[in-house]
Amino acid sequence: MRKRLTALMMTAALACGSLIACGSDSTTAYASETIYGEVTAVSDTGFTITVGTYENNELTLGEETADITVNDDTTYSMAMGGGEAPSGDGEAPTKPDDAATEESTDETTEETTEETTDEETTEDTEDSSDDTAMTEATVEAGSEAPADGEAPSGDKPDGEAPSGDKPEGEAPSGDGEAAEGEAPADSGASADGEAPSGDGEAPADMGDAQTELTLSDIEVGTQVAVTFDADGNVESVEILGGTQSAMGQPGGNMTSAADITYSALYEYNADETVEGESIASTGTDENAILVTDGEVTVKDSTITRTSDDSTGGDNSSFYGVGATLLTTGGTLTVDNVTIDSDAAGGAGVYAYGDGVAYVSNSTITTQQNTSGGIHVAGGGTLYANDNTVETNGESSAAIRSDRGGGTMVVDGGTYTSNGTGSPAVYCTADITISNATLTATGAEAVCIEGLNSLTLTDCDLTGNIPTSEQNDCDWNIILYQSMSGDSEVGNSTFSMTGGSITAKNGGMFYTTNTESTFVLENVDITYADENDFFLKVTGNANQRGWGTSGENGAQCSFTAINQEMEGDIIWDTISTLDMEMTDGSVLTGAFIDDESAAGNGGDGYANLTIDSSSKWIVTGDSVLTSLTNNGTIVDEDGNTVSIVGTDGTVYVEGTSSYTITVSEYAD
Incomplete structure (x- = not known):
């Protein structure tokens, strides 16, 4: 049965509680203003922020600081609905030289309510050629039906997908198999399509709940909007949220x-x-x-999605609200379909929960923000073959996943992301891609968060991340944990065999605040002109709050198989790195211990193992914890490099000007 319908989208509201706190001092310099900033210190009576401007879901910090003292009447709330900026112009007010305050008289606004009368909708039922009943309901203003005013006609399918897509209605065999249209058992989706349990789970139903926030919910790194009354007293504190465009900034969504x-x-x-x-x-x-x-099979058709009023945000990212084609249950097969979307949150094809989608030989173009090309979340499953996909908005990866994860298998096709904060692949799921061209023109090539994996075979991958003051460095491929709740904490995995990687800016591989595994085999790599690093395994001081500074290192395993690599390996002592070079791999670079984001340091290490067929060409003095060398270590001129223990032991007396310092050595 098919319906044209109008339904309500319900979102949870988070009620504000009040805090009974010590102190009644006011900050008269900001009387009747709202300021934005990031918390740098917290006390029993308030907190200190670095003041900045807040626009387009991003906080840009300045040099000014402000001490915020809360009072008995201060209220606290969480920003809702995709991390949009609170009311106001988003600018930090100019701090006056002389603080002047004046009392204002509260005006009482009389609210009036009126009852509305529900209009009954009469449903007409008529027989179609395939004896399938069709129920018509009133269509929302602006919605269009096909030319004849009826729902699209067609024969009832025999369960087979278009040729070459899925044989006899079954999912492809293998680890990603979905039996008889159901989501895989390990996809994390519950029977009713709710987000899976675990750290990536959407919160429980908050529809009628009231959550009281207090000063204890504010910590170093929290981004806030602070509103003052006319006397300069702190009237309210709003904790700002984040979306993918903010690379997983903590906070925000409370909808389930x-x-x-x-x-x-x-x-x-x-x-x-x-x-x-x-x-x-x-x-x-x-x-x-x-x-x-x-x-349901949709083929040889054109589908457009246009709306100036759609909101996008978290409900679109996490649940598929406003997506052009969405499956939340059953199986959706899309073959030779042109999909054009010009609406916020208007993803091309989206699989959520128990939904399974097969997309082949189709062209998908999206224009606005939070509008991925193909998308899974909440445990959904999607298979794609030989599609042409282009996205143009922010937070709109051509291959996109979000909270609750899922499974994606992609073979062939071209996938291009043009928007800011839109990687070619945004991975909070288990994604496998073969024989595809993947390009991001305004972001990194790949972003993997938390306990998720991306496997590439014979793909051409390109990224072009812009330089941002919020970031410690620029990268082409990142494995990290943002603490936003979009993914379960655990090991992030990137594996690539064959094909090519191109970086237009910054370093190549970066991992921070997570466990991570890299496996690279016979990949042709083109580096940016700067080539800041080949691999960086460190903590971070990222302004979006990726873990606690000084404690947010990475635990990384990196395996190179018949792989040529150029650039430095950067590590710190709050991180661990186990790197292995096998099957004729060659590294041209140095190992650098950089403690700039390591706080007081830790017991971390960097270990390197080189097999008999592999070579390290040293380009600078290097520091390792453990070096096992069964291969060749020379500098760029072919000179032997000295290897010296931290206790002064000389393991290898070289002729190069470079020295490798180690705690342990074996050959």
Whole structure:
């Protein structure tokens, strides 16, 4: 059965509680102002911030600081709905030379309410050629049906997907298999499609709950909006949230899967085929097609999604609200379809929860923010073959996943992300890609967060991250944990065999605040002109708050197989690195211990093992904890490099000007 319907999207509201706190001092310099900043210290009576400007979900810090003293009437809240800026112009006010205050008289606003009368909608049922019942409901203003005013017609499918996509309605075999249209057992999706349990889980239903925030919820690194009354007293403190465009800044969303319902132009809950149709969706936060059950095939069609009023944000990123085609249950097969989306949150094809999608031979173009090309979250499963995908908005990776993860298998095609904060692949799922061209023109090539994995085979991967003051460094591929709740804490894995990687700016591989595994085999690598590093394994002082500074190192395993590598390896003592070079691998670079983000340091290490067929060409003095060398170590002129223990033991007396310092050595 298919329906045209209008449904309400429900979001949870977080009630503000008040704090009984000591101190009644006011900050009269900011009377009647709202200022934005990042917390640098917290006390029993308030906190200190570095003041900045807040625009487009990003806080840019200045040099000014402010001491914030809360009072008995200060209220606290959490920014909702995708981390949008609180009300105001987002600018930090100019601090006056002389603080002047004046009392203001509260005006009482009389609220009036009026009752509305529900309008009954009469549903007409008529037989179609395939004896499938169709229920029509009132369509939202601006929504369009196909030319004849009816839902798209077509024969009831026999369960088979288009040729070459999925044989006999079954998912491809292997670890990513979905039996008979169900989400894989380990996908993390529950039977009702809710987000999985664990650190990546969307919070429990907050629809009617009140959560009291206090000063204890504010810590160093928290980004806040502080509003003062006319006397300069702190009236309210809002904790700012974050979205993918902020690279996983903590805080923000409190909506759960239980709070979400969908508005759809066409909903399908039984087997159906849509063929040769033109479908236009114009409703606010509306899905053009929503599949909740059955096997639905859409082929040889054109689908557009256009809306100036759609909101995008977390509900789109986490649950698929407003996606052009969405499956939350059953199987959606898309073959030879042109999808054009110009609406915030208007992803091309999205699989959530128990939904399984197959997308082949299709062209997907999205224009606005939080509008990925192909997307999974909440345990959804998606298979893609030979598609052409282009995205142009912020937080709109061509291959995108989000909270609750899922499984994606991609073979062939071209995937291009043009927006800021839009990698070619944004990975909070288990993603496998083969024989594809993957390009990000305004962001890093790949971002993997937390307990998730990306496996590439014979792909061409390109990234071009812009330099940002919020970042410690520039990178092409990052494995990290943002602490945003979008992914479960655990080992991030990047594996690539064959193909090529190109960096247009910055270093190549960066990992911080997570466990991580890299496996690189016979990949052709082109470096940026600067080539800041080949691999960086350190803590960070990132302004978005990736862990606690001085304690947010990485635990990294890096294996190179028949791999040529150029650039320095940077590590620190709050991190661990185990690097192995095998099968004729060559590294040209130095190992550098950089403690700039390590706080007071720790017991971390960097260990290197070189097999008999591999070579390290040393380009500078280097520091390692343990070196096991069964291969060749020389400088760029072929000179032997000295290897000296931290206790003064000379293991190798070299002729090069460079020295490798180690705590342990074996050959």
